[in-house]
Amino acid sequence: MSRKRYIVSFLITMGATCGIYAQQQTVVDSRGKAVNVMIPDASETMAGYVDVDYVDDKFYNSGIQTGFENTPSTNTTGPENGMEVIDRKMRNLSNVMTMTCNEEVKKYIDRYTKAGRQSTSYLLGRARYYNPIFEEALRFYGLPLELKYLPVIESGLNPNATSRVGAAGLWQFMAKTGKQYDLQIDSYIDERRDPEKSSYAAARMLSDLYKRFGDWTLALAAYNCGSGRVSSAITKAGGGADFWAVYQHLPKETRGYVPAFIAANYVMNYYADYNLTPLSTGLPNCCDTIIIEKDVTLAKIANVLGMNVDDLKVLNPQYRQGIIKAFATNGVAKLRLPSEMIEKFKDYKDLIYQNETPNEEPSMTIAATNTSQGAMPY
Incomplete structure (x- = not known):
């Protein structure tokens, strides 16, 4: 019964279309112990409550094989997690999406693996339920599976998340955009909160954005702040092949969006290097x-x-x-x-x-x- 209560109460107050303000949550771990979790902002001037997730058997198996599942540690510093090693590992993350390693990305990695360890572990557990749904939709549209991490920085894997501007669901659709992508919203149903239907709508939207900008980092930026603002940033920059080329001309929140996404990808592939393991969530196996x-x-x-x-x-x-x-x-x-x-x-x-x-x-x-x-x- 206690697991049910904290699942229902795990609501995240959203700050903007993608940015989620950090706030404390109480969850129950696999041993029935209540813990307070929170991921702080990446900087004092930018809201960034961003959690991380992953799926795939190799992800869960890697955590078990290291023997860390019952012995969590906070020892996440050292040369094995230095910038040079992170950069080398990050280059292996994707063949289709450019994962850049820099100080901005490293700030988010540190938040996920240090101050935000409990939140990260909790979201790792929730991901096993949600990620197969995301992957099915992404495969249908032929998109990179790495995009399954987007709902983590959008909603903290909470389908009931609602931003102060009205974006809702795992993928944080505004009502107008949701209807454009055939999501039904009325007094009885809000398909922005439907994990399956919203995932197909988001995959279709991401496909449209990639066709427009021809680069995944720019497509992600546009998912956050809109195509018009990204196009304006490209114009101001005198052209731009990717997110980093137009970085200074993007809204403040969007400047943290892509780095957070890259960091989530990294941590969820190499979580065992930081002695992180999934917490129990109470969601069903299948x-x-x-x-x-x-x-x-x-x-x-x-x-x-x-x-x-x-x-x-x-x-x-x-x-x-x-x-x-x-x-x-x-x-x-x-x-x-x-x-x-x-x-x-x-x-x-x-x-x-x-x-x-x-x-x-x-x-x-x-x-x-x-x-x-x-x-x-x-």
């Missing part, structure tokens, strides 16, 4: 999607399946009132469930769609269903 055929509430579904309704809302944050309108969501309404609940939903489908309230069954939390033999805890 989820699947089922089509909803009739209007129904999340409470009704949770009651019949024996789930806690708050856990169901965590997996389906797009339903604003806890009601699924079967034919009002662009013609198809979907529900994400822990994989072991899919067959149970099918077995009890008639009861779920009945108008009368079914008898209550024993509730269970997602956190209680996260282990199958050999499965990685997270």
Whole structure:
């Protein structure tokens, strides 16, 4: 139950379209201990609450093989993590995106691996659930998988994150932009908060930006501050092949955006070098999607399946009132469930769609269903 509570309460107040102000959060680690986590700004003049994530088996295996999973350390300094070594490792990160190593990037690496260690470890755990969703959308549009780190600096991997200017969801879409990319937003549903649909919309938008600027660092800058401002910066710089060529002409927040993204890529590939390991999050090992055929509430579904309704809302944050309108969501309404609940939903489908309230069954939390033999805890 405690895991459910901190997942629901892990809300991040956004400062601008991408910038997230640092703030303290309380989470529970894999041993049930409550810890306070926070990643500070990269500088006193620029908001930069930026967390990091990763997926892939090699990422989690690398942490286990080092033997650090139960012995966290703060010893992250030394020649093995100096600029020269970081630069060499960073050149191996991507064949399609330029990862530049400089002091601005190093500032973010230090925040992720020193003062922000607990936040980084917590986001590492959340990434196992969200990153496969991101990767599927990126592959569909033929985009670099490195872009899966963008929601980390956009939202801290929180689908309920909302900025003070109204950007929402994992990818922080403004309402107007979301609708341009076919995301439905009304009183019942906000697909900016739908992890799957918003990821496809973001991948499509990033593809459009890359086609316009021909460089991923410029495309990322445009995702943050808009194409017009990037084009203006290029003009002021007398032309510019990448982000660094127009750096001085970009808005202050955007100057930290690409360095934060590069640093997140680096830390998430080499997290074990800093004795970092993922914290438990309580999110399920594996989820699947089922089509909803009739209007129904999340409470009704949770009651019949024996789930806690708050856990169901965590997996389906797009339903604003806890009601699924079967034919009002662009013609198809979907529900994400822990994989072991899919067959149970099918077995009890008639009861779920009945108008009368079914008898209550024993509730269970997602956190209680996260282990199958050999499965990685997270």
